[in-house]
Amino acid sequence: xxxxxxxxxxxxxxxxxxxxxxxxxxxxxxxxxxxxxxxxxxxxxxxxxxxxxxxxxxxxxxxxxxxxxxxxxxxxxxxxxxxxxxxxxxxxxxxxxxxxxxxxxxxxxxxxxxxxxxxxxxxxxxxxxxxxxxxxxxxxxxxxxxxxxxxxxxxxxx
Numbered sequence: 001x002x003x004x005x006x007x008x009x010x011x012x013x014x015x016x017x018x019x020x021x022x023x024x025x026x027x028x029x030x031x032x033x034x035x036x037x038x039x040x041x042x043x044x045x046x047x048x049x050x051x052x053x054x055x056x057x058x059x060x061x062x063x064x065x066x067x068x069x070x071x072x073x074x075x076x077x078x079x080x081x082x083x084x085x086x087x088x089x090x091x092x093x094x095x096x097x098x099x100x101x102x103x104x105x106x107x108x109x110x111x112x113x114x115x116x117x118x119x120x121x122x123x124x125x126x127x128x129x130x131x132x133x134x135x136x137x138x139x140x141x142x143x144x145x146x147x148x149x150x151x152x153x154x155x156x157x158x
Contacts (some may be wrong), residue, residue, distance in 0.1 A: 046077035
């Protein structure tokens with residue numbers, strides 16, 4: 001009888017943990033549509049948005065660098081990664097995107113999304129957008145230069 005009880009408890013625990021992990025993953029991953037960028041601007045919350053792609057060799061290093069630099073702040077800005085093609089594997093999520101506050105993927109027309117973000121963006125990745133607490137956006141092809149990033153981070157401090 002005790003053995004059956006143990007098996008039942010293990011099964012229930014497994015179901016609870018599995019559903020919790022799926023719920024956490026759903027909160028982390030979501031769709032990025034043309035109107036999503038304006039929503040981030042309107043929130044006027046300091047955010048570092050990295051547009052990436054699964055084939056981008058430099059993107060993981062940029063994400064790690066931004067995460068490392070922002071952690072020095074008492075209240076770090078949000079770090080959001082938007083994948084242009086597909087969400088990364090679970091192993092890559094754990095290895096590369098562990099410090100990301102939100103992981104999103106393009107949904108809809110890539111050209112419409114790029115135009116909504118910045119009409120001059122040609123789709124090269126990494127493309128970094130720093131959204132300030134005033135809602136203004138600064139755009140960078142690749143890693144933002146150190147002095148520019150430091151200045152932006154200091155402006156976001158409370």
